[in-house]
Amino acid sequence: MELNLASEVLNAYGFTKKNTTITQIGTGLINCTYLLSPHAGNQKYILQQINIAVFKSPWAIAENLKAISDYLAQHHPDYLFIKPIPTIEGAEMAHINQEFWRLLPFVHHTVSLDVLTDPKQAFEAAKQFGKLSRLLNNFDTRTLEPTIPGFHDLGLRYKQFTQALSEAPAALREQAEIQIEDALNHKYILDYYTSYLQKDDFPDRVMHHDTKISNVLLDEKTFKGICVIDLDTIMPGKFISDLGDMMRTYLCACSENEIDLTRIKIRLPYFEAMIKGYLSEMKAILTATEKELMLFSGRYIIYMQALRFLSDFLNGNTYYPVSYPTQNLDRAKNQFQLLSEIAVNEKELQGIIEENLLY
Known part of the structure; x- marks a missing residue:
């Protein structure tokens, strides 16, 4: 067929x-x-x-x-836009x-990777996502239509969580008791983000919104970045969407399906490479507020994804495919663990950001 x-x-x-x-x-x-x-x-x-x-x-x-x-054809004709x-x-x-x-x-002589195996790959990917945003810095985002409305809207995702919580069977709420408490305790992330929304130097930008490593083409021999692909979710958003999603997917060697939480660790060399790659393109145009929120972007996206997994579990696994009934709950546990790793390593991570903002 x-x-x-x-x-x-x-x-x-x-x-x-x-x-x-x-x-x-x-x-x-x-x-x-x-x-x-x-x-x-x-x-x-x-x-x-x-x-x-x-x-x-x-x-x-x-x-x-x-x-x-x-x-791009008019202003940056040499850029490879698929x-x-x-x-x-x-x-x-x-x-x-x-x-x-x-x-x-x-695109011949290129590869896309499903898994990061070298910090250099994180550098090249972050550089490519940053480059596309930089080239579109003066593009009027108002001319774009959201292709998935509310995709990275943490306020919406928190509202969906509270609704799922209010409607979930008691048995599911009991199974997820610890993660529900985690979700409620981390609401400060939403409140903190909301406090910045009226700042003049927190602009909407053209964001990719799905910055996993497989959405970048690399040269098959040198593994240098060539261009960004899978552009369905390109739409207006905050810089947090792209940088935060890179943090969520690049920093740990394990995916969100890992159930051994002791393996959820941040790989500092990958973080540093990602920050260097992103800032090699974006440092000159990021505002003071955006620079202040760089590490927070990871917290924002990881918390949002934890809420989405937890909400889906409470709703009876209606959105994300699962291979066993508690998989979305395990995914939420995974993301909350990654969120805690950001806190544990905060001083060193922020130090890497500040050092690369200076030079």
């Missing part, structure tokens, strides 16, 4: 099953992704179905990417059978 559907999409882009090899690729959980290899020529393409259960306004993605692509290829009728996406598809050029 997938190949028959893909065949229809191929026609929208001028290909056919007879002249193109289709291979399903990728480890992403949101969109289905295929590699297209036309039998003539060396160029390959990425064909991707947009998950409309997550992205309820797919045209917003297309319009955002076109606006950003046009801006923009979608129009259909043969000139549309930004193919809309077939109530599904949305887009075609992207495949």
Whole structure:
């Protein structure tokens, strides 16, 4: 069925099953992704179905990417921005059978990593995410539409948590008693963030919002950063979103699925490399408030993710896929442990930030 559907999409882009090899690729959980290899020529393409259960306004993605692509082409023409290829009728996406598809050029001689194994990789990834934000520093964020409204809105996520808590069965609340207490005790993170929202030097920026290592292309030989990919969530936000998400996903060798909490440790060399990479692009444009909130950005995003896992557990595991009933609770425990590691290492982490802000 997938190949028959893909065949229809191929026609929208001028290909056919007879002249193109289709291979399903990728480890992403949101969109289905295929590699297209036309039998003539060396160029390959990425064909991707947009998950409309997550992205309820797919045209917003297309319009955002076109606006950003046009801006970069005018102001920074040398930057490699992986923009979608129009259909043969000139549309930004193919809309077939109530599904949305887009075609992207495949970038040869590059790799994307699922796991960080070297601080240099953290440096290169952070540099690339910082570079994209820097190049878009003067872009009017008001022209972009949120592709997932409230995605990194901690106030919304806390409200969702309190609602889940009020409606959860007593048995689930009892199982999660310690984590519920953790969630309530850390509400100061939301209050602290809210106190900064009216500051003039805390601007909205164009943020990627999903800065895991797999969303950066690296040179396959040198592992130097080439560009950022997977741009569905690019939209207005605070710098906290990108830097905080890097902290959440780069600093520990274990993912949020690790249940041995003694393994949740911060890798200081990775933190330092990430800060150096990010500031190599962003230091000149970060405001005083943003510089003040750099370490806080990690707390913000980690706490938010802990709330999301905990809320999903209390709701009966309706959002995140699980392989056993308490997995989302274990994920919440994991994130609260990572949050505590930020506190334990705060002095050294802040010292690294301040040293790199000076030089």
